[in-house]
Structures are given as structure tokens and as C-alpha cells.
Amino acid sequence: MIISENSHTATMALLPSFRTIITRFYRPTKPPPQLIFSSLLFPKKLSSLFPLPPKPQPLKPLASTRQETSFVSNRDERLVGLGSVNDGGSIETQSSTSTIAAIVTSLGGPPAAVGIVRLSGPNAVDIAGRVFSPAKKKKGFDSGSGSWKPKSHIVEYGVVLDSQGNVVDEVLAVPMLAPKSYTREDVVELQCHGSEVCLRRVLKACLEAGARLAEPGEFTLRAFLNGRLDLSQAENVGKLISAKSVAAADAALAGMQGGFSTLVRSLRGQCIELLTEIEARLDFEDEMPPLDVNIIMDSIHAMSQDVEHALETANYDKLLQSGLQIAIVGRPNVGKSSLLNAWSKSERAIVTEIAGTTRDVVEASVSVAGVAVTLLDTAGIRETDDIVEKIGVERSEAVAMGADVIIMTVSAIDGWTLEDTKLVERIRSNMGSASIPMILVINKIDCASSACSDWVNREAKLFSKHVFTCAITGQGIHGLEKSILEIVGLDKIPAGGRRWTVNQRQCEQLMRAKEALVRLKSTIEEELPLDFWTIDLKEAALALGQISGDDISEEILSNIFGKFCIGK
Amino acid sequence: MSILSVHLSRLTRHHFPFSSLLFPSSRPYYHACAPSRRNLRLSVVKRFPFRCFCSFPATNSNGNRNVEVGEEKYDVIVVGGGHAGCEAALASARLGAKTLLLTLNIDRIAWQPCNPAVGGLAKSQLVHEVDALGGEIGKVADRCYLQKRVLNVSRGPAVRALRAQTDKREYAMQMKNVVESTPNLSIREAMVTDILLGKNDNVEGVCTFFGMNFYAPAVILTTGTFMSGKIWVGRTSMPAGRAGESASHGLTENLQRLGFESDRLKTGTPARVDCRTVDFSVLEPQLGDEEVSWFSFDPDFHIEKEQMCCYLTRTTKSTHQLIKNNLHETPTYGGWVEAKGPRYCPSIEDKIVRFQDKESHQIFLEPEGRTVPELYVQGFSTGLPERLQLPLLRTLPGLENCSMLRPAYAVEYDYLPAHQCSRSLMTKKIDGLFFSGQINGTTGYEEAAAQGIISGINAARHSDGKPLIVLERESSYIGTLIDDLVTKDLREPYRMLTSRSEHRLLLRSDNADSRLTPLGCEIGLIDDRRWKIYQDKQARISDEKKRLKTVRISGGDLAADVSHFSGQPVKESSTLESLLKKPHIEYKLLDKHGFGNKMLSRTEKECVEIDIKYEGFIIRQQNQLQQMIHQQHRRLPEDLDYYAMTTLSLEAREKLSKVRPQTIGQASRVGGVSPADITALMIILETKRRKAQELRRHQIRASVMCNL
Numbered sequence A: 001m002i003i004s005e006n007s008h009t010a011t012m013a014l015l016p017s018f019r020t021i022i023t024r025f026y027r028p029t030k031p032p033p034q035l036i037f038s039s040l041l042f043p044k045k046l047s048s049l050f051p052l053p054p055k056p057q058p059l060k061p062l063a064s065t066r067q068e069t070s071f072v073s074n075r076d077e078r079l080v081g082l083g084s085v086n087d088g089g090s091i092e093t094q095s096s097t098s099t100i101a102a103i104v105t106s107l108g109g110p111p112a113a114v115g116i117v118r119l120s121g122p123n124a125v126d127i128a129g130r131v132f133s134p135a136k137k138k139k140g141f142d143s144g145s146g147s148w149k150p151k152s153h154i155v156e157y158g159v160v161l162d163s164q165g166n167v168v169d170e171v172l173a174v175p176m177l178a179p180k181s182y183t184r185e186d187v188v189e190l191q192c193h194g195s196e197v198c199l200r201r202v203l204k205a206c207l208e209a210g211a212r213l214a215e216p217g218e219f220t221l222r223a224f225l226n227g228r229l230d231l232s233q234a235e236n237v238g239k240l241i242s243a244k245s246v247a248a249a250d251a252a253l254a255g256m257q258g259g260f261s262t263l264v265r266s267l268r269g270q271c272i273e274l275l276t277e278i279e280a281r282l283d284f285e286d287e288m289p290p291l292d293v294n295i296i297m298d299s300i301h302a303m304s305q306d307v308e309h310a311l312e313t314a315n316y317d318k319l320l321q322s323g324l325q326i327a328i329v330g331r332p333n334v335g336k337s338s339l340l341n342a343w344s345k346s347e348r349a350i351v352t353e354i355a356g357t358t359r360d361v362v363e364a365s366v367s368v369a370g371v372a373v374t375l376l377d378t379a380g381i382r383e384t385d386d387i388v389e390k391i392g393v394e395r396s397e398a399v400a401m402g403a404d405v406i407i408m409t410v411s412a413i414d415g416w417t418l419e420d421t422k423l424v425e426r427i428r429s430n431m432g433s434a435s436i437p438m439i440l441v442i443n444k445i446d447c448a449s450s451a452c453s454d455w456v457n458r459e460a461k462l463f464s465k466h467v468f469t470c471a472i473t474g475q476g477i478h479g480l481e482k483s484i485l486e487i488v489g490l491d492k493i494p495a496g497g498r499r500w501t502v503n504q505r506q507c508e509q510l511m512r513a514k515e516a517l518v519r520l521k522s523t524i525e526e527e528l529p530l531d532f533w534t535i536d537l538k539e540a541a542l543a544l545g546q547i548s549g550d551d552i553s554e555e556i557l558s559n560i561f562g563k564f565c566i567g568k
Numbered sequence B: 001m002s003i004l005s006v007h008l009s010r011l012t013r014h015h016f017p018f019s020s021l022l023f024p025s026s027r028p029y030y031h032a033c034a035p036s037r038r039n040l041r042l043s044v045v046k047r048f049p050f051r052c053f054c055s056f057p058a059t060n061s062n063g064n065r066n067v068e069v070g071e072e073k074y075d076v077i078v079v080g081g082g083h084a085g086c087e088a089a090l091a092s093a094r095l096g097a098k099t100l101l102l103t104l105n106i107d108r109i110a111w112q113p114c115n116p117a118v119g120g121l122a123k124s125q126l127v128h129e130v131d132a133l134g135g136e137i138g139k140v141a142d143r144c145y146l147q148k149r150v151l152n153v154s155r156g157p158a159v160r161a162l163r164a165q166t167d168k169r170e171y172a173m174q175m176k177n178v179v180e181s182t183p184n185l186s187i188r189e190a191m192v193t194d195i196l197l198g199k200n201d202n203v204e205g206v207c208t209f210f211g212m213n214f215y216a217p218a219v220i221l222t223t224g225t226f227m228s229g230k231i232w233v234g235r236t237s238m239p240a241g242r243a244g245e246s247a248s249h250g251l252t253e254n255l256q257r258l259g260f261e262s263d264r265l266k267t268g269t270p271a272r273v274d275c276r277t278v279d280f281s282v283l284e285p286q287l288g289d290e291e292v293s294w295f296s297f298d299p300d301f302h303i304e305k306e307q308m309c310c311y312l313t314r315t316t317k318s319t320h321q322l323i324k325n326n327l328h329e330t331p332t333y334g335g336w337v338e339a340k341g342p343r344y345c346p347s348i349e350d351k352i353v354r355f356q357d358k359e360s361h362q363i364f365l366e367p368e369g370r371t372v373p374e375l376y377v378q379g380f381s382t383g384l385p386e387r388l389q390l391p392l393l394r395t396l397p398g399l400e401n402c403s404m405l406r407p408a409y410a411v412e413y414d415y416l417p418a419h420q421c422s423r424s425l426m427t428k429k430i431d432g433l434f435f436s437g438q439i440n441g442t443t444g445y446e447e448a449a450a451q452g453i454i455s456g457i458n459a460a461r462h463s464d465g466k467p468l469i470v471l472e473r474e475s476s477y478i479g480t481l482i483d484d485l486v487t488k489d490l491r492e493p494y495r496m497l498t499s500r501s502e503h504r505l506l507l508r509s510d511n512a513d514s515r516l517t518p519l520g521c522e523i524g525l526i527d528d529r530r531w532k533i534y535q536d537k538q539a540r541i542s543d544e545k546k547r548l549k550t551v552r553i554s555g556g557d558l559a560a561d562v563s564h565f566s567g568q569p570v571k572e573s574s575t576l577e578s579l580l581k582k583p584h585i586e587y588k589l590l591d592k593h594g595f596g597n598k599m600l601s602r603t604e605k606e607c608v609e610i611d612i613k614y615e616g617f618i619i620r621q622q623n624q625l626q627q628m629i630h631q632q633h634r635r636l637p638e639d640l641d642y643y644a645m646t647t648l649s650l651e652a653r654e655k656l657s658k659v660r661p662q663t664i665g666q667a668s669r670v671g672g673v674s675p676a677d678i679t680a681l682m683i684i685l686e687t688k689r690r691k692a693q694e695l696r697r698h699q700i701r702a703s704v705m706c707n708l
Helices: A009-014 A016-020 A060-064 A077-085 A087-093 A124-131 A196-208 A218-225 A231-242 A246-256 A259-283 A293-322 A336-344 A387-402 A418-431 A450-462 A477-488 A504-525 A530-548 A553-563 B002-012 B034-047 B057-063 B083-094 B123-133 B137-143 B168-181 B251-257 B317-325 B348-354 B386-393 B445-463 B477-487 B512-523 B528-550 B556-566 B576-580 B587-592 B602-613 B615-632 B650-659 B664-669 B675-707
Strands: A034-037 A100-103 A114-120 A132-134 A156-161 A167-176 A187-193 A324-330 A362-368 A371-377 A405-411 A438-443 A465-468 B071-073 B076-079 B099-103 B117-119 B145-151 B161-166 B185-189 B192-197 B203-208 B213-215 B218-221 B230-233 B236-239 B263-269 B272-274 B284-286 B310-314 B362-367 B374-378 B404-406 B409-415 B433-435 B468-471
Touching (some): A100 A218, A124 A132, A259 A293, A324 A418, A336 A405, A336 A438, A405 A477, A438 A450, B076 B203, B076 B445, B083 B099, B083 B168, B117 B123, B123 B137, B137 B145, B137 B168, B317 B348, B556 B576, B556 B587, B576 B587
Parallel strands (some): B076 B099
Antiparallel strands (some): A132 A156, B117 B161, B203 B213, B263 B409, B272 B404
């Protein structure tokens, strides 16, 4: 019965009847020890299965067993969103005295024109001063002594020198002094040439000059700890960094600017509005007009719907983050590679008249309604003795299984063949219970007569959609994109409409709010007393408040006093 | 000589902070051999735990002939004989501490200067809780009621509340009798002007206006509205604690000198009219409940009385007109009082100005006693000058020809923001000094009593060297009240409201005893008789619940009635418990069909019904609470330097440094501290913890290396 996070079992043994009470002893120098009772943890009603306690002993023995309370520190869920930064003790190293540095532009892709090394911390200017030598030397500047005294937000041109004094790169230094910076610490950004080699050498110079390599997300953590960002903003910054496409970046930006926050705040506002109405009636019974249950039901309904919509966008969010994988499959020489080239407006895949030209999987990236789509062109699937082609076919099948959407390509010239039937059957059997949506693409429509409609109507029933294309002219590509959007359910997202996204933490809280509203509806339907309505309404408001990070109790009270004429 | 010096020091203190050095007689008294004397005293108390100390000052001083002239020694001194003071003095004396109650006027002990009522929404929970701990307010209210009503009957068991109109004279008399007849408790009229300090910032006693020093290691201040009190009628003011009673002067300044921060609050009371001049025939009567409910869990105090009637009237167009025409005559709108008046107790002019669209406001007429003609005009407090008050009253239906016995007035007084207290109600600055009641910024007899019993218990324990007691926020309304007081900024006098409690479903009146009586017993305020009553009651409730789980019915009248009232089908062989869980089914229905248990009282049946009917909700809240507690109860180290925590907002740093919360949960409730601050604070604590851990690991490693 005892929640024994404290080591006071000995005391409890002395006082068996104390089971209804948490006692805590501690012995500060001043004020004197206190016993803390939280008897509510065990109200008798829940514990009445147990024999009733004998008369408690006087408290005297307690005095002799005073001891320090030991607390088991629980993990704070609110910190979960900070992920890796918080795990593995990395925050231990976080202290206001260290200055961190990292390459903040992405590496690994084709070299960009410009890359950025960022320094943040109390010594950012000193360290930058040690590596950076402005072209135009101001009076009193001495590159060795770190007495660089830049003006905030004024760009300076110069070079970065390594510890031997060799020029590493030609850079622009952007000093952003505290608190007017991303982390609210002194920040210096060195804009270098975009090649990885340059960036790494500049970073190395910074680290040698006394900076510490930043942990992943540490700039954001600092921004957060320094009050620059709230939790949901911090999470969105993480997204912005990892955003795969323009739409994702937009959504992350909208989140930062409060697009999502606005909806959550408004929902929470509605909850509090309702709570105000109800609580006012509970605390000031005889001074209030009666409550209109229908109006309340209506608003609860409207709120559930809003929460529902917010949850729907969670799916969109996942797509934005991960993108779509689309495998193009089909018999050899039906124009799969041409389709890929036409779609991606490139010559990624080699196209010849020879069947079986494509032996390996060819990738190309396109953007469909802002979602990053990876097209996977595969080897034409057929029975073959060619060892290389055989491996290609196996890979094709594997790729198809891992895709989000499969595009089955056939040639309008050949029509539907027995091989096509076999191929589809093979893919279907490989899929097993998992169902990957398949689109039938009838290519080379420019070369075919209109007579193909018979078999198309017959075979298309087996597919989610069918589209006619001509890979040479690009005809039908737009229709194909539209079909894909419909299949993955993105067509419901209004263009430019809800441009924010929901992450895992926010999603959980939205689910919590949704469940609370469902329970609330049933509470009202079962005609439980008014007080019980507040329980789930508060739960919903709390869940929404977890997203935006607010507390409710005072707000309701202020509302009651502001809104109603009450009091004796 | 002694009196003279006290006077001089009172005059000069403001101007010359070290003046007290010049007047040694007003300095704290240092005991040369305090420990040994204290031991002696304790042994006496233990040997004669029920020794009665006389309540009259004259005999008292006779009894203390051995003591130095002008000195008396006690375990606990309570300053103020209001609802906080009485509760504190009684708790302390009953715990065996030799207690002295100092009050300005013995005839006004436990006076009800405002509303002659006890209980009401949320406040009734406080009364039940105080009673469950062994306090007095519930018993006295049960003895002196004029009318009783249960409010919010249909709105859920957690917000149900009992309210009693009380006879204010009888109430004061009864409480005075109890106080006077309690062993270990002495009463004395005195105006306390200073606190006597020991060497270690500990309290050693109090000093009165007429130069008496009373000594005790624990002192409770319950000054009410008396500290530098000033009453207002219209533009006219006079120093007074209440109408006709002088204020107490000097104590605020001396507390400020000790480093306490003080501020001012305002409250008011409406006019009283002569009931013989009211035409009740045109008014809507409000009767009491037919079945009377009780505050006290002690059946010895359940004595039914004849009930009196309250009446309902309303403001009229001419009321509103009169007020609008004379707004410039009210303190708030005339602009001569910067009021921090309570929002839940607005003056009638406030209501009319702020809620223009409301054509009429309810006004209740409540009797103040069986033997007095006074009627309390609830909802009609005003700052208008006296000459306008009677015409204003006469705009109310039924009061057209009324005569006014007492004018409405407002009172301003000093309070000491309660963040200066810890949750035991002992001040953080001075060891052994406790504050309770309006001095902490609350309003209401119930709120006062709730703090009184806690400070009384803790003062007695402090003087006996025992650990102090803190009620956690989620344990009770008392805990919630005190937690709010010590953490939140007050904008107005604090009144208990059900919406202040996050888990009120678990803090009901019906389970106040099962939440707090075991604690009352541990502390020593619940005697064997009460404990037996309590245990028997719990046994009956638990047995009944077992019975309802096992008894099954198939068909019959009860099943028919249940399906009729609930609109749900009744399965074959349903347990009584499952029937009780259906909507709109009450225990009464079981009684009606002979399935009830005649051994149970009405309240016991209610307990059973609530436990069964709302089990799902209660368990859910319980689980939520438990989850929350793990985080909220995380202790904050005492020595945190909030100013050094640059990740906290500046406001949070200031507020946390000022309030110095004891737990994370408390910190999060401090006004101006945002959730982001709490996150940052927890990151800091976590960082500290890991660093400490690392250090420990390092040390262990080092010592192992050494041993090798």
C-alpha cells in the first residue's frame, strides 16, 4: 500500500496504521523536520478491502526515526521531445561556459556553393577571432590575441587560418552577439565554400582554437534553454533541419510561426471556455442561469472534429518527413526507363530499343505536390538465363516489395500479355498480406490504336488506378501524379491550407485530447452530474496545454470572474 | 519605566532602526539557561497532561507568582481569538501544550462579523476536514445553526456542499465556552505589539501594549483585519479592526523591522436591517433542508433544531438608477481607494457597472440569530456613504419601509504575503513564529479555521521538538489552500473554491474523515471514542459494499424499477452493485424495495453509493494523481541559487527566489513561472544530479585505486 519511493519502511513498520499516509521526513537545518501527509493516495474506499487499522500510536516514535528523504527521480516526459540531446548524459557537458561549433549546412550531397560553420557560446567571438582574419584590419585588431571586436550583425570578409597560420578558406564572418542570436549566446557563423573538405578544415580550426564539437541538436537545445524557443518550436527546428522537401520546410516554418500552435490554442481556448461555463455553475450555484446542454454538445462535437483533422495531417506529416518510394515495374521494353526520364526530366536511365537494357535499379527524385518522391526504375521482369539480368530481376522484385506505390507499366502496342498476368500474380503473391497500392500505366499510348480499351477495362479492375501515358511526350505524367496523391490520401490536404505538421509527441497529446472528448460525450449521454463533465474537459485542455505548454486552473478562475456576475 | 520605554521605542522605531538597542527592555529576552529550564517544564507537562490552567488573568498571575513580575511562560501563544485563533489554541492545548490565547476583546471571541454562516461551496469541505482532524468549527456550527441546506445536490458528489446559517451570538458563546473550558488553555485580553526574538532567529514570546512580556517557543499570529485596520463608510474612515472595535497598531511595523514584507487587503460587509421592518409576504422564502446534514463526523453533535427561513429579493431598476447616479460617491469609482477587493465578493455597484446587461441581481436576506432582529443583506455590500445606504436598501422589494441597524462598511488591513511561510505555516524567517487566517491573505471563517488547526498542531509540535506536519496539496482542501497561499500571488483575499482543486473528485466531504481522521488520531486530536466511531463507520461501509457485490436479484419489482429509471435493461442475476452503477439509480431505490441495509445511516449509504457509482472515475483520477505525484513531489534542494539559473526567465528567477518552493510541483504553481521554466529547472537539476553522481563514481574509483 505504501508508495515507497522513500526509504522509510522502518517507520511504517512502527506504524502499521499509517498505511493511509505518506510520511516524509527530512531534516533541514531550518525549518525543522516536517511530516508530509498525502493520505489521498490511499483513500479508505479503495483500501477498505483490507482490515481496518487499529488505533494509531501517538506520533512520538516518529521523532526518533527522522531521516533524510531519498527521492527517486523520474524521467520527465516533457524532455522526451529533445531526444538525443537529453539521452546518454550529453546534457552533462552542456554548461554555459562551453562554446560549441559545428557544420550546420548539410554534408553528403553534391557540394553546395556555400557552407556554414557555426560557433555558439560565451567564447564564440574569441575563438572566431583566433581563426578568422578580416581582410580589412581595423585599428587595434590582433588576430593572435583573440581581441576581435566585431559589431553584431555586420558581415566581415576575411580568411580562416589554421594553427600554423595557413589560409584554410576565404570566408564571410557573421557575428550575432547575445542575446540577438539563435541561441541567445554569442554566435559567429563562418560562411565558407561549400565543399566538404573546406568545411571540415574550418571546423577543425575552430575546434583547435578551443571550441567543442556540438552534440546533435545542441544549438537548438541551447536556444531552448536560453528561452529562445518553446518546446514545440524547438521540435520544429529539428524538422526544418531534416526536412526533405520544400513543403516540409514550409510546414516546419508554419509550425515555428505558430500555425499549429494557433489551432491548438484555439481548441484549448474552447475547452477553457466550456470549463468556465461549467465551473462557474459549480462554485456559484445559485447565481447562474442554467446551462444549455445542446450548445455544449455542439461545441464538443466541433472540437472533436478539429482534433480529428489535426490528427489526419499527422499522416501527411510522415510523408513529408520520409517521402514516397515508387517502384516502376513491368516486362522488359515497355518504356519504364523512358517514363522515369520523362518524369524526372533527366536522362538518369539509359534507354535503348534492346529489351533488358536496365539491369540494376535506377533512382531518380521528383517532387509531387511538395512530397519528395523517389522513383525506382527496375529491370524488366522476365524469365531469363542471363546471370546479370537475373540478379536485376530479383532486385526489381525486392524493390517493388519495399515501395509505397508500385507502378505496373505495360505497352499499349503489345496490349495485356500473359507475361503481364504472371508478373502481377508474382508480385501479389510476394506481397502476401501487405497490400501495396498498384497503378496500371499504359505507356506508348501515342503508338497504339484506340482498340486497347477492351483489355484495359478488364485488367484495370485489379489495380487501384490506371493512367495512359506517353513517356516520349510526357503526356499523362500529370495524371499519374494525381493518381498517386489520391492513393496516398494527400489530395485531401488543401493546397496552401493547413501547412503545419504534427509530430509524435504532439500526436500523442492530440490522441489524448480526442479520447477525453469521446469520454466526455459518453459522460453527458449517461447524464452523469455536471462535475464529471469537467474531469475529461480538463483532461482535454491539459493535453492540448501540453502541446502549447500552458497551465489551466488560474485561467478558468479569471475567466469566471471576468465573465459572470457572481459573488455575494 | 518599562511601559515608558516601550512607548518611546514605538515612536522612534520607524526613524531609527537601531533604537531598540537603546531600550533593552523591548529587546528579545535571552534565557541564560534555557535548555535546562525547558526540560523541567516539559517534564511537568508530561506528568500533568490535563492540568487545567485558569482562564482568568488575575488568577493566572497569582498562579505564576514565582515568575518574574511581568513575565509569563507558555508553550504556545496564540494572538487573536477569531476563527483561526480559536482553532489554533484548541488544537495546541489539546495536544498538551500550555497555551495562552491573547485577544483584544474576550467578548468577541469567535465573532462572525460578516456573513452569519458556515460552509458553502468548497468551504464546507474545509469544515469537514477540520472536523475530521479533530477541530471545533464543524461542531459549533452544528450546534448553532438556524438553517441548513445542501448545495449542488445534483451536480456531483465532489461539489456537493453543506451550508449553515448560524446564530452569531450563540456561535460566539459556544466557542467561547469551549475555549474557556479546555484544559491547558488560558485566555487574556491584550494587544500584542511586538515579537520577542531569541539568538537564533527564533521566537521567544510576545510583548504587549501595556508592557507585558509573555514567553513561549511558539507564537501564532491570527490578527484578522485588526493589524492597522481601517474601516470606511463612503469617504469617511477611522482606524478600527471592525465596526466599534479598535485596531491593533505597531505590530506590522515591528514585523517589517524583522524583515517581513506586508501589504494591504480590503474586504467589506453589507448593511444589516431590522427584520421587524421587512415585508416578507412579497418575498420568496428559502427553506432549509428537510433532512438536516451535519458538518461534524461526531454524532454527539447531531442535534436537530427548529430551522429559520431565509428570503430572496432582487435589485430593481431604481436600485440600478440610484447607484448609477451616485457612482462618484463610491470608493472604487470615485477613485479614493485603490481596492484589492475580492472578485467573488463584488460590491453591488461593481456588479451593476460591470454587468450592465443584467437587469436584476439576487439579494438574500439571512437571519443573524434567534434572539436578534438583524437581517444580513447578502449580495448587497456597498461603498456608498451612509446617507445613501438606506434609500438604496429601500429600493428592494420587501424592504421599502425597512430600517437599517448597521451600515455597510469596508475594512482595509495589513496582511503578510504567505510566501513568507512554509507549508507548516511557520514563517521561513523566524523559527517558531506561525501565521494563520487573514494575516495570510485569506477570507472566510472556514479558511481561517483550516489554517488555525494546522498552525495550532504545528506550534504545539514545534514547542515539543517534534517534526512539523504538512498536508500535501492533493491530500485535502486544507493542503490545497495552504499550498496556494505559499506559492501564488494574491490579487485579492483568498477564498476557497472547488475549481482550485485539481483532483476534487477525490477530496469530497463524504470522505474527509477517511482521508484525515487517521491523521488526526496519529497527531492526538482524535480521542478513543471518536476513533471507535470512525472505525465502526468504515467497517459498516466496507461490509455493505461487500454485500452489494454478492447479493444478486433476478427480475422482480426492483429490476423493473431499475430498468424504468435508468432506461437500461437489467440482466438476470444482477448484483445490487451493478444496479447501483446504472444511471439515475440511487441507494434509496434499494431501500424502497427492501434491499437496503437498515444498519446504515443516511450518510453511510451515501458513501457506499458514491464509491460504487463513480468507481471508474475515482480510480482514473487516482491513477492520474499517482502519476502526477511522482513528478510533482520531487524535492527541490533548499539551497538552490535561482538567480544563477540563467536558463530561467528573469521573472521565474525572481519569483522562485522569493517563494523558495519545496517541490517541483510547487515551483510550477508559482505565478510567473512558465512550464518552460520548469523544464529548464529540471534540466538543471538533472545536470546537477548527474554531475554529483559522476563525482561520486569518481571518488569510489579513486578510493578503490587507493586500496589496490
